[in-house]
Amino acid sequence: MKTMTMAEAIAQFVSNGDTLVIEGFTHLICFAAGHEIIRQGKKHLTVCRLTPDLIYDQMIAAGCVDKLVFSWAGNPGVGPLNALRRAVEQGVPHPLALEEYSHFGMVSRFAAGAAHLPFMPLEDYAGSDLPEVNPQIRTVECPFTGKQLAAVPALNPDVTIIHAQRADKEGNTQVWGLLGVQKEACFAAKKVIVVVEELVDTATIRKDPNRTLIPGMIVDAVVVEPFGAHPSFAQGYYDRDNAFYKDYAEISKDTASMQAYLDEWVYGVPDRATYCQKLGPNLDKLLAKQQLCEAVNYGY
Amino acid sequence: MKTMTMAEAIAQFVSNGDTLVIEGFTHLICFAAGHEIIRQGKKHLTVCRLTPDLIYDQMIAAGCVDKLVFSWAGNPGVGPLNALRRAVEQGVPHPLALEEYSHFGMVSRFAAGAAHLPFMPLEDYAGSDLPEVNPQIRTVECPFTGKQLAAVPALNPDVTIIHAQRADKEGNTQVWGLLGVQKEACFAAKKVIVVVEELVDTATIRKDPNRTLIPGMIVDAVVVEPFGAHPSFAQGYYDRDNAFYKDYAEISKDTASMQAYLDEWVYGVPDRATYCQKLGPNLDKLLAKQQLCEAVNYGY
């Protein structure tokens, strides 16, 4: 049995100086884990993700992060990540090192890590200046055609945290809707924390094994945390809180407003359940309508 | 609309001399397509597959095949493929060239083909004699660690044929149960034929888009052919005809018995529907029991 509270999971599996991944491409971003990392005051993290968004921005503002590895850093459709910009442009709260790829490069790094290959070839970056500013983007020659391809190194995080719709107590995790790069990020990691909306019986998992994205055998902790992805969304559970993403431009506009937010919504609450109570009816408005798929027959 | 009969699909998309793949790992092997290829007397094919089994054996016996690219050739749990052995050991009905890998090598070849990469690196073959007898198994040096890895070339078939549970008329294809290497084999191919147990509305596909293994945009023909995988199986539709696999040792034991089988069950029937009528109650015994999964909510 791997179930534990978020506080326990972060305390046990995330250490100062770790290379950490909280993956999720728009869908299923685990804000609850990021907030707990801030509360526990983790330091000197190298955080990696295709799309560092609001939660990484908050972790940067809170001083948890020394280095960011990424491919697109912004508040999608709204604007820049202000805390990230303050760190890069002004060294506030302290300087932040950047290592940047494109999405395909990051996906390939996770895939190499998952497959325990030291690198992955890809056809990319020709004509781009990215390899000039990142010496980790190299080339490899095809032993059959002589063609030069780009190559990126494996990324093997110390810890990967993902959010999912459901899992059993051993961490067999089912996801539907957008899948992002979560499978590769988990298989690449030394430790995996899965945070779910719902804990289900193993029998439920076995009834539809094609939905299992992450097998329990690679999972170290299962945290049951309803609404743990808010303001991101969980297909079938709640919609994205688009208003919050817009408001975040104002929330993060300077260090004072950012600190006020952290004080109220992160340091000021002990856990996600309290955060949800505090949100109250705003959360109810996001609840998903029912749109069930059809069952398929697995019999033989 | 891409729906057509098997005879039309094979006539239109499979040419003499083609590199052809009928994939399926135990599950969803399209015997119906192989039989139609035999009936249409296709010649000089290079056939590729991880596990050439009874249907490739019959195609070899019928003289359709010049070369086999594979990783495991046998009748699983029963014994050797007799027509294949006659071709290799005695040149009957004509000599057969072999190019062999391991499963991982074949999977990597399809993945490279699907990703339009000229090769794929893998950690394999160290200490094995396989690279000595197959010059297509080479090495590549990691540009980060200097480590020597194995490399296999992309496999891009002219045609890939797969069997599946269901598709819409544009070829959006859903599969559950064992998935094999079908996705990679389809994306690697220049032309794709999908053979299905059932044609469904596009609305059914859109209700559960995570089940779609093959998007219609890469599919050229959709053939609706119930029981088209027999004696292989289709999860949720019918079980494997294990008795037939056992009987096949006797059926294929010499050229005369093999020819008698082909005469009766391939040349002697115009299509799969007639084959099924001829099987009659033997087919009914294989029908799947109902074991439905639970529906999940896709709402937001």
Added chain:
Amino acid sequence: MVTKTRCTLKELMIASASNELREGEVVFVGIGLPNVACNLAVRTHALNLTMIYESGAVGTRPERLPISIGDPALVTSSLSICSMFDVFNYYLQGGRIDVGFLGGAQVDRYGNINSTVIGDYEHPKVRLPGSGGACEIAVHAKRLMIVTPQSLRAFPEQVDFVTSPGFLQGNHSRQKLGIPGAGPQVVITDKGIYRPCPETQELMLVSIHPGIGLDEVRDTLGWAVRVASDCSVTPEPDEAVLQVLREKLGSF
């Protein structure tokens, strides 16, 4: 020269971009105006356009205009949802994308795009979001479309940083590097429409929006632009198209 137009310049950009999409094509949809243009095309002249979002939604028909590239409305109407590994490996690098659609903070004379930094990389004046999928879309899409508002700052002669390759230094330098896609075939701004010169690949003005003067075009471009001999005025969208845009997709 001020002409009364029925639509806003943003609407004209969207409609012009939509017009570039052909029925049956496969388009890799970016967020922002490209998203609107694609969703307009499937509701007007390209009913069988296959829209792919980098989040893994393939063949989607969202009932609401997706707010982000990973909106849940993309999922419930998709023909397929696949992992991002599949999107980049099998769809994009696999050569399955006809049209890529990008914006960018800077676009230069040869259609190179910068979405990384303004100024020096190590000490940037402005740190931008970075490539995302843009670099590989620019490399692999069979043809590329760029949609972005025009200003002197946004259209320098040479971008500060090449995030996504256009025609590089022109004169077939892109082709010589063996980059698979054909590069930017059209750039649509709020002033006009540009296409690459077949010989030099320099962007040429081929169409000017109604109400925009040639001086305004020249004052907002970082190089002395060539004007195609058959340069025309951009046609305004049909009333029916405008109606679909406004009623189904919003005000722009």
Added chain:
Amino acid sequence: MVTKTRCTLKELMIASASNELREGEVVFVGIGLPNVACNLAVRTHALNLTMIYESGAVGTRPERLPISIGDPALVTSSLSICSMFDVFNYYLQGGRIDVGFLGGAQVDRYGNINSTVIGDYEHPKVRLPGSGGACEIAVHAKRLMIVTPQSLRAFPEQVDFVTSPGFLQGNHSRQKLGIPGAGPQVVITDKGIYRPCPETQELMLVSIHPGIGLDEVRDTLGWAVRVASDCSVTPEPDEAVLQVLREKLGSF
């Protein structure tokens, strides 16, 4: 020396193989006797064994003994079904497999396995099925188990073809090549059980089956086998284990 045993030699092989599996391990299950041994282990002492079949069934608990490696009964009781791309890349090469389980037409003095050809490769006496997943299982599984009946033909001093690397020429030659897995840690035949010598990696007899004489062992091996100083008689399975084997999995 003929001893009356309660079980057949095949049953003894199965039970001995099952005994090698430890609770909580992840085992890559091959078809044939390994399949039976794993399905026995999960029904007796290793209830939390994770069985992975190369067909993509992960953590399966089949209600009937799977007849093939891709039996539908594997699916309906799995924790996860994944593609073969994932099986080989993320599970096997990814270093997630504790135990690999192989048979083979030939096994030699250093645990190298041949499942490709008997005789010359170009002009074989017998064409065998080939590697399947065996080569990579032998490379990547943290430890390898080999289960196969013993005969002079099946146990030559040196295999005709190395399909799957054991300890190669011994004396740490496997380790020197940097092969990730530790190689064959046990070979179970119908005569006895062998383990590699820590120094030379030559297979040594560590256990002899009841009713089998040392002459019979020697007459069916292609090399002069070393007998471990503590070589014992293979213990027969408990009555309870035998009962599970016979009632749930069949006659062997």
